[in-house]
Amino acid sequence: MTTARTALVAALTMTLAAAGVLADVRPARSVPPACRQATDPEATSILVVGDSVAQGSSGDWTWRYRLWKHLTGSGARVDLVGPRDDLFDRQADRFGSQAYADPVFDRDHAARWGMAFAEQDHPIGDLVTPCRPDVVVEALGINDLVWQDSSPQTVVEEARTLVADARAADPTVDVVLSALPQTWFAGVSEYNAVLPALAAELSSDESRVVAADTGTGFVENVDTYDVAHLSATGEVKLAAGVADALGALGVGTPYPRPLPVVPNGPSRPAVLSAVAGDGRVRLAWTLPPGAESVVVWLRDATAGEPWTRLPYAVPWPTTTWTATGLTNYHEYRFRLQAAKGTAVSETFSNTVPSRPRKPAPGPVSLTLTSGRHRLVARWTASRRATAYVVSWKRRGAEGGEHRRRTSSRYLRIDHLRSGGSYRVRVMPLNVRTVGPTATKYGRPR
Structure with a gap:
C-alpha cells in the first residue's frame, strides 16, 4: 500500500468516524443466534448478511424493502430470514429502531451497522445452521477496506472464506457476492473487479455462487446521503443488482429497466409551528424519523415576494430557528423540507403564516x-403604549360609546348626567397593537 493511499484512507476513516458513519457500534455477540426461519416451505429463503448499508437506519426504506417488493411483485415466493429485523437509530446511537419508511415487508436480516468480514457478529456457519437459507446474499467489505484498512486482496480472501464456511454448514447453499457501491473509496473498484472471477471460480453445480453488479452507476451525494449510506435512489440501484443476481439463480426475475424514479430524502414531512415577535418570527418543528436537518423556506406574502430558500440547512439537534429583520405587520409564510444528509425531501411541511408586530402595550x-x-x-403609564383610547357610556343609555384618543394619562369627561352610572374604559395602543383594557364605573355629582 502506498503512502498516499494510506494517508487518504486514514483521513477518510477519521472523517467517517467523526460523522458516526463507520463508527464501531458492535454489540456483544450471542451464539448461537435466534433465527427467524422461513415459514413457507415452498418459498426460497434468503439470508442477507451485511453492514449498515444492508441494515439501514431510522426513516429508510432500505434496499431489502426494494428487493422484497420486486420479488414478491413479480410472483416469486421468497422469505427473508435472519436473527434481526431492526434499523439503527443514528440520533439515539442505538439499535432496535422499527421506524421504517414502510414497515410492511419481510424485515428479517443478519446485517448490522459497522459490521465487517473481519468482525462478524456470528460466523456464517452459525447463521446458516439455524436460519437454513437457500441463498446467502453477502453485502460486506466497505468497513474492512476503510475502517479496518484491509487491502482489496485481503477482503477478497475474506469473501472466499465466507463461501467456504457457509458451505461447511450447508453444502447446497447458494451465495450472492455483492459489489460495493462506494467506488469513490480507495480499494473498492479493485475489490469489485475481482468478484465476478471469484464467483465463477467458486461456483459449483451443487452450490452456485454469483456476483451481483451492485458497484456501478452510483453517484456520491445523490445515490447516497453521506459518503457511505444509500439514499432512496441508491437503494433501488442496489436492490436491482441483487435481484439480477438472484434471477441468475432462478429466484424471481431481473429488475425492470429503466429503474423506477423515486424521491430522495425523508418520506414524511416535518411539522412546523411559528410564534411572531417584533420584527421576527420564531419557528419550531418536529422532525420525521431519520431526518437530521431541515431546509427553511420563507416569503413575504404582503409584498408578493417569491419563496426564498435559506442557503444552509439547520442541523439536528436544533429544532428552532428565528427569522429576523422582518417588516412588522407584513404576513410572512414559512415551510420546511426535511433532510437526511444530502438527501432533501421533495415533500414540504405544513405552510405556516405569521405576522411580526410590535409587542402589545x-x-x-x-x-x-x-x-x-x-x-x-x-391612569398609570402603559409600557410600550404610544396613545390611549378612552371610552365612556351611561348605563342604560341608547347608542354607542363616546370615544377620545389621547397621548395624555388624564382626561376630564364633562356634560354627564348627575347621579348616572357611567362605564369608563382606557385601552393602551401602539401603531396597530392594542393592550388590555382597564374598566371602572363612576357617578358624577
Whole structure:
C-alpha cells in the first residue's frame, strides 16, 4: 500500500468516524443466534448478511424493502430470514429502531451497522445452521477496506472464506457476492473487479455462487446521503443488482429497466409551528424519523415576494430557528423540507403564516374622580403604549360609546348626567397593537 493511499484512507476513516458513519457500534455477540426461519416451505429463503448499508437506519426504506417488493411483485415466493429485523437509530446511537419508511415487508436480516468480514457478529456457519437459507446474499467489505484498512486482496480472501464456511454448514447453499457501491473509496473498484472471477471460480453445480453488479452507476451525494449510506435512489440501484443476481439463480426475475424514479430524502414531512415577535418570527418543528436537518423556506406574502430558500440547512439537534429583520405587520409564510444528509425531501411541511408586530402595550391602572356633571379619569403609564383610547357610556343609555384618543394619562369627561352610572374604559395602543383594557364605573355629582 502506498503512502498516499494510506494517508487518504486514514483521513477518510477519521472523517467517517467523526460523522458516526463507520463508527464501531458492535454489540456483544450471542451464539448461537435466534433465527427467524422461513415459514413457507415452498418459498426460497434468503439470508442477507451485511453492514449498515444492508441494515439501514431510522426513516429508510432500505434496499431489502426494494428487493422484497420486486420479488414478491413479480410472483416469486421468497422469505427473508435472519436473527434481526431492526434499523439503527443514528440520533439515539442505538439499535432496535422499527421506524421504517414502510414497515410492511419481510424485515428479517443478519446485517448490522459497522459490521465487517473481519468482525462478524456470528460466523456464517452459525447463521446458516439455524436460519437454513437457500441463498446467502453477502453485502460486506466497505468497513474492512476503510475502517479496518484491509487491502482489496485481503477482503477478497475474506469473501472466499465466507463461501467456504457457509458451505461447511450447508453444502447446497447458494451465495450472492455483492459489489460495493462506494467506488469513490480507495480499494473498492479493485475489490469489485475481482468478484465476478471469484464467483465463477467458486461456483459449483451443487452450490452456485454469483456476483451481483451492485458497484456501478452510483453517484456520491445523490445515490447516497453521506459518503457511505444509500439514499432512496441508491437503494433501488442496489436492490436491482441483487435481484439480477438472484434471477441468475432462478429466484424471481431481473429488475425492470429503466429503474423506477423515486424521491430522495425523508418520506414524511416535518411539522412546523411559528410564534411572531417584533420584527421576527420564531419557528419550531418536529422532525420525521431519520431526518437530521431541515431546509427553511420563507416569503413575504404582503409584498408578493417569491419563496426564498435559506442557503444552509439547520442541523439536528436544533429544532428552532428565528427569522429576523422582518417588516412588522407584513404576513410572512414559512415551510420546511426535511433532510437526511444530502438527501432533501421533495415533500414540504405544513405552510405556516405569521405576522411580526410590535409587542402589545402593557396594562394600565385606572382611577375615576367624581365632580359636578363630570368624571376625571387618570391612569398609570402603559409600557410600550404610544396613545390611549378612552371610552365612556351611561348605563342604560341608547347608542354607542363616546370615544377620545389621547397621548395624555388624564382626561376630564364633562356634560354627564348627575347621579348616572357611567362605564369608563382606557385601552393602551401602539401603531396597530392594542393592550388590555382597564374598566371602572363612576357617578358624577
